Amino acid sequence: MKVGRARLGRGVCIGAAATVLYDTHVGDYAQVGLLTVIMKGENLPAHTRWEGAPAVPAKAEGH
Secondary structure (H helix, E strand, O other): OOOOOEEEOOOOEEOOOOEEOOOEEEOOOOEEOOOOEEOOOOEEOOOOEEEOOOOEEOOOOOO
């Protein structure tokens, strides 16, 4: 088993049943959707939305 830190910025929203693995950084006000998996070592920029397993940028609403 490996351990490491997950750094979450200000105002981050992590959806229900989402998994954030170790050695990650989620930028300020980023949003992680339901059931999303953030893989180890990923860096999610501030003010972005993510979804899926593994996480990919969320599609803009209304498009």
